[in-house]
Amino acid sequence: MIKTKAFLFFAILTLCFSCTNDDEKKYRIGFSQCISKDDWRKVMDHEMIVEASLNEDIDLTIFQANEDIEIQKSQIETMINDGFDVIIISPLRPDPLVSLIEKAYDKGIPVIIVDRKINSQKFTAYVGANNIDVGRMAAKYIASQNKENISVLEIKGSDNSSPVIERHLGFHQIINSDPNVSINYSIKEENLPQRLPQILDSLNIKPIHYVFGFNDNIAHDAWKITKSKATESSIKFIGVDGLNGENNGIQLVQNGVLSATVLYPTGGDEALKIAVKILRNEKVDKNNILNTTIIDFRNAEIMKNQYDKINKHQYEIESQQEKIKLQKQTYSTQSNILKLLLGLLIISLLLVVFSIYSAYSNQKKKRELEIRNKKITTQRNQIKKIAQEIKISNEAKVNFFTGLSHEFKTPITLILSSIESLSENKTLKDNKLSREVGLIFNNSKRLLRLINQLLDFRKIEDRKFILKASETNLIKFSNLIFNDFKREAQKRNITFSIETDNEDLNLFIDRNLMDKVYFNLLSNAFKFTPNNGSISIKIHDIPEINQVKIHFKDSGIGIPTSEMNQVFSAFYQGSNNNKSSSGIGLHLSKEFVELHKGSIEVKSKHGTEFIVTLYKGQAHLSTDEIVYDPDIIEETVLSFNDGYEDEVFLQNQPTQSGDHYSILIIEDNLDLANYLHGKLSKDYHIHLSDGSDAIEKAIETIPDIIMCDINVSGSLDGFEICKTLKTDLRTSHIPNIILTALNNKESYIQGLQSGADLFLTKPFSFAILQQSIKSLLYNREKLRYYFINNIHKVDTEQNFGLLEQDFISKINKHIEEHIDNSKFSVEQLAEHLNISRVQLYRKMKAILGVSISDYIQSRRLEKAKHLLDNTSLTISEIAYATGFSSPNYFSTSFKNKYQKTPKKYRSNT
Structure with missing residues (x-):
């Protein structure tokens, strides 16, 4: 409601004030003035300002360059970039500004050149007097004196601008055509103070009758120097500009300083008029030449009076415009106030109407809210009832789960007790069954620990600890727990260490709970640290803050930065974790540490580091939380590890020799890998991998069977390993058995999609596994036997997989291409197929059961047999055509295969 009122208020206020805005578009005209201090230039600027004031839609900006070309370039660039509607430029010289003027012209910006010209035609209009005519007028004035042998001194401007060049040209055109007039001296303005005194000193040699200065200032300066030599009365001075005002051309003529001056209009007002025409899309001439005339004693007074009237008229116009401007401001202010009052009145009326409507609407909404509130109350009571029922149901399920977990502990305890009794049996210790009893013992302890962890999670959730x-x-x-993990570290070549800076450090801890914290953190470290890595425990005593910090550091896979705040959440599993786990170990560890009033934090850089912080002493604990138990003593723990867990992952060679089939087992659970190794090694060559080098080991060994778990070490899971091996030419023929604890439809389908030949779920029967291996090998042998006896049909049969079929076809193609080459070797064939000789041998042996050299020989003999049946070639020609080094060797090989010599075979057909 409040938002609606505010919006309405501002909408009306905006509407009112929008009426006060001047919608008339303002055109921006920029003028770059090359010279700033000259009176003639100031008159030009003033004329533009006056003319602009007569047009309300014109916004004129004058830029002063102060005779600096770089500044003038910057000004023009600014006007182009700021989007001025018209650009007026008075250039200092003809060339430096050409590129920028052409740039503006090409962008469609009208450009007007004033006074001085440029060496380009890319401009819209030029405004200025004809400087050639100015020079001619001055020369004609001198020539009109009807005297003989008139001597003239020409004083030019100091730069090479177009007015200087053109005035000089016009002046000389007339003087050179009149025999009575000659230019005896021609100097530049900057040389005037030095040269003119020298010239005056030599008047007896070359007299001067007239001095022509290219502007009134130059002519006046020359008069001053001449006066200082007392020779001004014999010389007449002529200037250019004809400005009105003190020490300007017209006054100097009136005062007798100058004999004459050539009127040179500034063109400021004319340039602005042309700019306005351009903006109004009126047609303008490209060259706009201003009129000029001679001012001497005859018309100087008239010109002065005219200029005075013009100046007075301009002053009156400016005064009137200032008054009009003030009137407009007053009118605008009053108009705005009136509109504001009108707007406020309208707003007030609308607010009254809106208030009446709001009251009615609020009443209506109140009734709706009362009805809705009743519904919500009813629904809340229903939800409360359902939630209570769900809570009771969930509590019953959890109690059943907890009770069942407790029930598990009794049989596990009986199993462990029985194994402890068996451990005292010396006969068992000397028997091979010791290994399997040890396996039962270790995994029973592991199962008991997992059940305890689940029960602990239940207690933590209910806050019953x-x-x-x-x-x-x-x-x-710490050492007691450290010793439990030492053997695991040794087997995997992991550098495992414990350090402290205080051997006599005593803390108040719940040993049972802290044991679980240590076990969880170290179990995670060993789970995610690769072989040959490092794990360390560092205990630091920090007396100044009465704390102890325990650092658990590993060189494992680390934790993604984006997931660091989730590490201690229940059931969390990292996105880079392909290990199966419950996800509650770290959650419990955090809860147990916080029960000690401590804290736990995690860092992950080049591995993972957990830091447990505990307080020293007992001030932080209540009396109910402290018990008095004897300190730890060294304990001996029953273990069946001795002689049980061989370091099978470090073996580089299979455990058996002879003509046994080979099996590659990819499993990172050491107990299961050892179990399968022990059971299968009697009948098969066994190769082991924990998953980190599975692909490399499979390609290296080319086994007959591959058994792979889903969750293994390394970057690939079992499905990806299987798929990779099945799509690799070197290993695509090898049967794959997937072993997994995943027992669902989706996993089974994914296993088939990855190319697995068999999918067995844990727990599996070893007898079924053993028979499955035998069946896969038997079927492979049957297929191999069929093809070796039908070798001529290999290219057309589809019983093998597509990769194998393609592989055989490629081999046949290369053999066919080189069948007449007796030097074609197995190495060359392997190079063509882009695999090694050993891999080619193993692949061919696995698919067809024959060596690659025997296969090449067989293909040569098949070809020879075909040639004997279908051509009239001699036996020697056929021998060489099929790549045999000699006819005798060919005959011997042919007879060994077909039990007939080639000659006898042909004679019988």
């Missing part, structure tokens, strides 16, 4: 902290030597406690 009570801390039981006792004084404990932290180093002894």
Whole structure:
């Protein structure tokens, strides 16, 4: 409601004030003036300002360059970039500004050149007097004196602008055509102070009758120098400009300083008039030449009076415009106030109407809200009832789960107790069954720990944990857990260390809970640290803040930065984690540390580091949380590890020799890998991989069977490994068995899509696995036997996979292309196929059961047999045509295969 009123108010206010805005478009005209201090230039500027004031839609900006070309370039560039509607330029010289003027002209901006010309025709209009005529007028005035042998001194401007060049040209055109007039001296303005005194000193040699200065200032300066030599009475001075005002041309003529001056209009008002015409799309001439005349004693007074009237008229116009401007401002202010009052009146009326409508609307909405509130209350009560029912149901499920977990503990305890009794049996220790009993013992302990973790999670959720902290030597406690992981580190060649800066560090901790924290953090470190990595425990005593920090650092895969704040959440699993886990270990660790009033943080850079911070002493704990138990003593723990877990992942050679089939087992669970290794090594060559080097090991060994778990170490999971091997020419023929704990339809379909030949779910029967291996090998042998006895049909049969079929076809193609080359070798064939000789041998042996050299020989003999049947070539020609080095060797090979010599075979057909 409030937003609606505010919007309405501002909308009306905006409408009112928008009426006060001047919608008339303002045209921007920019003028770059090359010279700033000259009176003639100031008159030009003033004329433009006056003319602009007569046009309300014109916004004139004058830029002063102060005779600096670089400044003038910058001004023109600014006008182009700022989008001025018309650009007026008075250039200092003809060339430097040409490129910028042409740039503006090409962009469609009208350009008007004033006074001085440029060496280009890319401009819209030129305004200025004809400087050639100016020079001619001055010369004609001198020639009109009807005297003989008139001597003239010409004083030119100091630059090479178009007025200087053209005045000189016009002056000389007339003087050179009159025999009575001659130019005895021609100097530049900057040389005037030095040269003129010298010339005056030599008047007895070359007299001077007239001095022509290219502007009134130059002529006046020459008069001053001549006066200082007392020779001014014999010389007449002529200037150019004819400005009105003190020490300007007209007054100098009236005062007798100058004999005459040539009127040179500035063209400022005319340039602005042309600009206005251009903006109004009126046609203008390209060259606009201003009129000029001679001013001498005869008309100087008349010209002065005319200029005075014009100046007075301009002053009156300016005064009137200032008054009109003030009147407009007054009118605008009054108009705005009136509109504002009118707007406020309209707003007031609208607000009254709106208030009446709002009251009615509010009443209506109030009734709707009362009805809706009743519905929400009813729905809330229903939801509350359903939530209570769900809570009771969920509580029943959780209690059932907790009770079932407790039930698991009894049989596991009985299993562990029985194994402890068996461990005392010396006969068992000397028996091969010791390994499998050890496997049962270790995995029973693992299962018991997982069940305890689930029960702990339940207690944490219900906040039923009570801390039981006792004084404990932290180093002894840490060493006890450290020793449990030492063997794992040794087997995987992991650098595992523990360091402290205080061996006698005692803390109040709940040993049971802190044991779980240590175990979870170290288990994670070992799970995600590759072989040959490093894991360290560093304990730092920090007396100044009464704290201890325990650092668990590993060189594993790390944690993605974006997921760092989720690490301690329940059921969290990292996006880069392909290991199966419950996702509650770190959550429990955090809860257990916080029960100790401590904290845990994580860092991840070149691995992962967990930092547990605990307080020293007992001031932070309540009396109910402290118990008095004896400190830790060294314990001996029952273990069946000795002699059980061989370092099978470090083996480079299979464990058996002879003509056994080979199996590559890809499994990162050491217990399961050892179990399968022990069971299968009697009948097969066994190669092992934890998944990190699975592809490389498969290509290196070319086994007969590949068994792969889904969750393994390395960047690829089991499905991806299987798919990669099935699409690689070197390993595509090898049967793949997927072993996984995933027992669902989607995983089964994904396994088939990846190319797996068999999908077995855990727990699986070893007997089924063993029979499955035998069946796959038997079927492979049957297929191999069929093809070796029908080798001539290999190109057309489709019983093998597409990759194998393509592989055989490529081999046949290369053999056919080189069949007459007796030097064509297995190495050359392997090079053509882009695989190694060993891989070619193994691949061919696995598909067809024959060596590649025997296969090449067989193809040569098949070709020879075809030639014996269908051509009249001699036996020697056929021998060489099929790549045999000699006819005798060909006959021997042919007889060994077909039990007949080539000659006898041909005679029988």
